[in-house]
Amino acid sequence: MTKTITIAGGGLVGSLLATLLARRGHRVRLVERRSDPRAASAYAGRSINLAMSDRGLRALSLAGLDDDIRAIAIPMHGRMMHDQQGNQTYQAYGKESQFINSVSRGELNKTLLSAAEKAGVEIIFGAGCVNVDFENASATFSRPDGTxxxxxxxxxxxxxxxxSQVRGRMQITDRFNYSQSYIEHSYKELHIPADQAGGFRIEKNVLHIWPRHSFMMIGLPNIDGSFTCTLFLAHKGPVSFEQLTSPEAVRGFFEEYFADSIPLMPSLLEDFASNPESSLVTVRCSPWVLQGRVALIGDAAHAIVPFYGQGMNCGFEDCRILMECLEVFGDDWTSALREYERLRKPAGDAIADLALENFIEMRDKVADTRFLWRKKIEAWIHAEYPAKLIPLYTMVTFSSDIPYNEALRVGREQDVLMEQIMSIPAVIADWTSDAARAEIRSVMTSRPDVIIASGSPPQR
Ligand SMILES: Cc1cc2nc3c(=O)[nH]c(=O)nc-3n(C[C@H](O)[C@H](O)[C@H](O)COP(=O)(O)OP(=O)(O)OC[C@H]3O[C@@H](n4cnc5c(N)ncnc54)[C@H](O)[C@@H]3O)c2cc1C
Incomplete structure (x- = not known):
């Protein structure tokens, strides 16, 4: 039966959700606080990009958009680590066929909004949600002129x-749980332009990382030959944004820690001064659904730090699982939304934890030889025993059906296994030797296959 549905927020997740619901035959209104990003007058700044992985692409395929997005994406097959002396070390993310995609946030949002309109969604721009009546699933929106x-x-x-304002209204209802926590690090976007011929100044098909233990910079490629870099640094303290208040201080900081990036960033000092320092928050809440008619989705339900590159992917996966719930429960929206929350809340909590942990991996461990050694052993075991060990990064990034909470659980078990393997004397001596491999094989053959509890498709 056709339902009338309002979606507050026409960002990445809201616009995909609107498209998918309209394609199911519902009457959908999408209300976005900002103006239409597709309008000629909209801000046309430098590209800010996101890493899209298999979960995001799978959800986009439900709207027939995955190929359109692949066409504007740059594959990134691994990490390129830049040490303080400027040496570069490459680490593949997985098998050769496994990669993540650098996509322009702006282009993605525009594509999704156009798809929503094409699917029959009515989009209202320039109106922000200011109030919600949960009993009637009605929302009040305010325009800049006060109407x-x-x-x-x-x-x-x-x-x-x-x-989220919708969540803000939920927060004042009885028994609503909410937590919000900022990490000590903030971020600032910087820019590596294309070279004079429009080409890439550094390796194109990788995610560049400058790990510096307690902070880091990353760079993702854009299709115009440029890179969007993000510096993640403490807000306060001896090495922090707080100290970088003059061009001399910024230059000195980059000379010390990121010297190889200076020739790549001709507008470094201007960008540093003009781009904002933004903070990073994790938001957890429950319930996500009230009265069986009002629900949270995407960052409104689970804002996470960006270090696993999964915030948007998780929000898109929310949409896919919700569609599967509607497929199973039909017109029974109360049950469909209950099942959506049952499946997605643990997933959202798990990816929030994993994202926080991955910051330490990216800024610190990738520069650690023991960690890189472990990654190599893990990759070898996975190639030999694909059903018995699946690297955590592979489960999170290159699977689109292992729930994040299952990836987290299995990943913890595998941590114990890897510690066991890495304490075998023959492995410590030379893990590539026949003796070491025989011992690894004997541990692995007695190990059962990984069993994943799948939430998809949902059950009645
Ligand atoms: C630095 C950084 C890097 C990231 N990198 C990645 C990455 O590589 N991969 C990845 O998967 N994720 C990444 N993320 C996370 C990703 O950006 C978010 O998870 C994603 O944007 C969430 O989409 P959303 O639609 O839920 O929220 P948003 O994208 O925030 O969209 C919300 C929309 O709602 C609108 N809005 C706000 N308030 C109101 C209101 N009251 N009424 C109406 N409309 C309103 C906003 O204008 C906005 O358009 C990154 C995040 C950050 C901060």
Whole structure:
């Protein structure tokens, strides 16, 4: 049966959700606080990019958009680590066929909004949600001129991001749990332009990392030959943004820690001064669904730090699982939303934890020889025994059906296994020797296959 559905927030997740619901035959209104990014007058700044992995692409395929996005994406097959002396070391993410995709956030959002319109979604720009009536699934929106309007609906989604107003209204209902925590690091975007011929100044098909133990910089390629770099650094303290208040201090900091990037960034000092320092927050809450008619999705339900490159991917996966729940429960929206929350809340919590842990891996461990050694052994074991050990990064990034919470659980078990293997004397001496491999094989043959509890498709 056709439902009238309001979605507050026309970002990445809201616009994909709107498209998928409209394609199921519902009447969907998408209300976005900002103006239409496709308008000629909209801000056309430098590209900011995101890593899209298999989960995101799988959800996009439901809207027939995965090939369109692949066409504007740059594959990244591994990490290129830059040490303080400027030496570069490459580490593949997985098998040769496994890669993540650097995609322009702006282009992705525009593609999704156009797809929503094509699917029949009514989009209202320039109106922010300011109030919600949970009993009636109605939402009130305010325009910059102070006028307001209220939309009644059968179902209301809050897809209005990390600082969701819909969630804000839920927070003042009884027994709503909420936590928000900032990490000490903030981030600032910087820029490596294309070279004079429009080509890439550094290796194109990788994610560049400058790990410096307690902080780091990363760089992702854009299709115009440029790279968007992000410096993650403590907000306060001896080595922090707080200290970098003059061009001399910024230059000195880059000369000390990121000297090889200076010739690549001709506008470093201007960019540093003009681009904002932004903070990074993790938001957890429950319930995600109230009265069986109002639900949170995407960052509104689970804002996470960006270090696993999964925030958007997780939000897109929310949409896919929700569609599967609707497939199973049909017109029974209350049950479908309950099942959606049952499956997705643990997944959101797990990827929030994994994202926090991956910051330490990216900024610190990737520069550690023992860690790189472990990664090589793990990759070899996975190649030999693919059903008995699946690297955590592979489960999170290159699987689109292992729930994040299952990846986390299996990953913890495999940590114990890897510690056991890495303490075998023959492995410590030379893990590539016949003796070491025989011992690894004897551990692995007695180990059962990995068993994953899948949440998909949902059960009645
Ligand atoms: C530095 C950084 C790097 C990241 N890198 C990656 C990555 O590589 N891969 C990845 O998967 N994820 C990444 N993420 C996470 C990703 O950006 C988010 O998870 C994703 O944007 C969430 O989409 P969303 O639609 O839920 O929220 P948003 O993208 O925040 O969209 C919310 C929308 O709601 C609108 N809105 C807000 N309030 C209201 C209101 N009251 N009424 C109406 N509309 C409203 C906003 O204008 C916005 O358009 C990164 C995040 C950061 C900060």
């Amino acid at each position: 307001t309007f209220t939309l009644d609906a059968d179902v209301l989604f809050g897809a209005d991001g990390a600082f």
